[in-house]
Amino acid sequence: MTIRNLIIVLGDQLSLDNAALKSGDLACDQILMVEALEEATYVRHHKKKIAFIFSAMRHFCEALRAEGWKVHYVCLDDDDNRGSFRGEVSRAVDDLQPERVRVMEAGEWRVRTDMEDWHKALGCPVDILEDQRFICSHDRFRNWAKDRKQFRMEYFYREMRKTTGLLMVEGKPAGGKWNYDSENRKPADADLFMPRPNQTEPDQITSDVLELVASRFGDHFGDLTPFWFAVTAEEADAALDSFIQDALPRFGDFQDAMLEQEPFLYHSILALYINVGLLDPLKVCQRVEAAYHSGHAPLNAAEGFIRQVIGWREYVRGIYWLKMPEYRDMNSLKASRSLPEFYWTGETDMACMRAAIGQTKTEAYAHHIQRLMVTGNFALLAGIDPKEVHEWYLAVYADAFEWVELPNTLGMSQYADGGILGSKPYAASGAYINRMSNHCEACTYNVKTKYGEGACPFNSLYWDFLARNLETLKDNPRMRQMYANWERMSDDKRAAYRRSAAEVLDAL
Ligand SMILES: Cc1cc2nc3c(=O)[nH]c(=O)nc-3n(C[C@H](O)[C@H](O)[C@H](O)COP(=O)(O)OP(=O)(O)OC[C@H]3O[C@@H](n4cnc5c(N)ncnc54)[C@H](O)[C@@H]3O)c2cc1C
Ligand code: SF4
Numbered sequence: 001m002t003i004r005n006l007i008i009v010l011g012d013q014l015s016l017d018n019a020a021l022k023s024g025d026l027a028c029d030q031i032l033m034v035e036a037l038e039e040a041t042y043v044r045h046h047k048k049k050i051a052f053i054f055s056a057m058r059h060f061c062e063a064l065r066a067e068g069w070k071v072h073y074v075c076l077d078d079d080d081n082r083g084s085f086r087g088e089v090s091r092a093v094d095d096l097q098p099e100r101v102r103v104m105e106a107g108e109w110r111v112r113t114d115m116e117d118w119h120k121a122l123g124c125p126v127d128i129l130e131d132q133r134f135i136c137s138h139d140r141f142r143n144w145a146k147d148r149k150q151f152r153m154e155y156f157y158r159e160m161r162k163t164t165g166l167l168m169v170e171g172k173p174a175g176g177k178w179n180y181d182s183e184n185r186k187p188a189d190a191d192l193f194m195p196r197p198n199q200t201e202p203d204q205i206t207s208d209v210l211e212l213v214a215s216r217f218g219d220h221f222g223d224l225t226p227f228w229f230a231v232t233a234e235e236a237d238a239a240l241d242s243f244i245q246d247a248l249p250r251f252g253d254f255q256d257a258m259l260e261q262e263p264f265l266y267h268s269i270l271a272l273y274i275n276v277g278l279l280d281p282l283k284v285c286q287r288v289e290a291a292y293h294s295g296h297a298p299l300n301a302a303e304g305f306i307r308q309v310i311g312w313r314e315y316v317r318g319i320y321w322l323k324m325p326e327y328r329d330m331n332s333l334k335a336s337r338s339l340p341e342f343y344w345t346g347e348t349d350m351a352c353m354r355a356a357i358g359q360t361k362t363e364a365y366a367h368h369i370q371r372l373m374v375t376g377n378f379a380l381l382a383g384i385d386p387k388e389v390h391e392w393y394l395a396v397y398a399d400a401f402e403w404v405e406l407p408n409t410l411g412m413s414q415y416a417d418g419g420i421l422g423s424k425p426y427a428a429s430g431a432y433i434n435r436m437s438n439h440c441e442a443c444t445y446n447v448k449t450k451y452g453e454g455a456c457p458f459n460s461l462y463w464d465f466l467a468r469n470l471e472t473l474k475d476n477p478r479m480r481q482m483y484a485n486w487e488r489m490s491d492d493k494r495a496a497y498r499r500s501a502a503e504v505l506d507a508l
Helices: 039-043 046-064 085-096 109-116 118-123 138-146 153-164 203-217 233-252 271-276 279-295 299-323 351-363 368-382 386-397 402-413 428-435 457-468 477-487 491-506
Strands: 005-009 028-033 071-074 100-104 124-131
Touching: 005 085, 028 046, 028 085, 028 351, 028 477, 046 071, 046 203, 046 271, 071 085, 085 109, 085 118, 100 118, 109 118, 109 124, 109 402, 118 124, 138 299, 153 299, 233 271, 233 279, 233 299, 279 299, 299 402, 351 368, 368 386, 368 402, 368 428, 368 457, 386 402, 457 491
Parallel strands: 005 028, 005 100, 028 071, 100 124
Antiparallel strands: none
16 A cells, blocks of 8 residues: 655654644554664763663654554664664655655754755655644744844743743733742752652663663763663653652752752753653643642742743744754854863762762753753853863753753853853852852862862852953943952952962863
8 A cells, every 4th residue: 555654753752742643644654763873873972861762762652553553663773774864764765655754843953954855865755844842933933033132031931921821810920920030049958858750660672772772882971770761651741740749849949959969859850751752841831830729839839840841941942943053153252172071970079060970970860050050150161162062961961952952051051152042151159059059068179268279160260261251241231240349359369360270271
């Protein structure tokens, strides 16, 4: 029988709401899924991330077959696997001779652009459908951005609240305010009853994938086991249930906190599931909203969470598609230093960095403030080449996909986009880390020592960063106070900061 559509399902499109699947017909369409070596190695992804995606793909294939779909699933180690989407789609088209190929747009610019001329190589029409798992379409974001001199997430977020109706009461924000962020900056205390993310026991499919990843990607960064990520929609739903039950009520209060030996605190560990399609972002937010309405979670927690998902997540995607491909190469602060080796080993005397990188190695996870204010802040202050920083973040986190990772890294964290995404660099000295964590108590360095012997490296690097980038940043209204403080310092003090920073940088 002639195949009408060959439907391609990519590894981050594992949802029955996938537009290509929704428009398909079991009777005359077939599906192709491919484990592509090129995708696992174009940056050397964390072993756990590769295992998560391959296992989730294999489970989704089973779910599709159970629904009656005919799925051609190409495993990484299949003899004929050509190693790339393009190669495998072309092999399948030669073998199956479908009338058309149908695929939902890729999330990443590189793959999306490649898809656009598949039809030439395949010799058959290719329909690329819009990804409807987002609240804000490409057109809508372009329209929102069109006449604005400056983009600011907060205004975009308010529109998303109105569109979704989340936490809205008769057209007004619940509680009278749009944003409760000022309540969400409390340091946390160690708590014996700290919630733990829901852990899933690997089944046979996952165990096979773990073996494959160990043998083929053994030299990639990170620990492969213990592996406890959810790999099906049902398991991801269980992870959502446990987050709402155990952690959501305190998510807001301790959103920015960090603690030694506590990699997850009250965070959800859901981004990886949302990003590959195992959870639907809007439904997740509706569940969180319901927890607020039932009295289970306070408003600052529910609003804080919902803002991250319908605000930041949608906003960074909008910026990515608006500004690519130029965005990838931006480097407004002309940072050029190589990424220090300890980003790969975690071997450093800086306790905050050791904790963030250490858990990144073991869990393929660090929470937002660790990414932004510890590893990101250090790279910003030290003037690390933003491309290397971007490739590190893209490789090491299980939830990292370029459309969300790149704007967060290059824009929010490294200010390499010159302020397109955020209004000022997230640069901070050791005092911030000390306020929000207990890492400094476990550190070789002294956070109170400003420069010289034993001083916290973040302190001298902070002032050196301001001094190095004076011409670029001094007119930014949000940096005026910092520069005024720098100007007030004596020449000797400024020289001492800069000498100390030079020693830190030389030792990298
Ligand atoms: C340098 C840097 C790189 C990052 N790279 C990624 C990435 O590759 N993939 C990714 O999903 N997020 C990324 N983020 C954003 C954020 O750090 C992660 O989404 C979050 O830490 C994931 O953990 P969680 O699921 O426990 O999130 P929670 O803290 O529980 O937050 C809830 C949800 O909100 C969403 N969210 C929160 N902050 C952001 C944000 N800034 N942008 C987009 N979505 C957000 C996520 O879907 C997350 O699951 C990055 C942030 C920084 C500073
Ligand atoms: S003293 Fe400095 S380097 Fe050490 S943990 Fe504190 S902030 Fe990090």
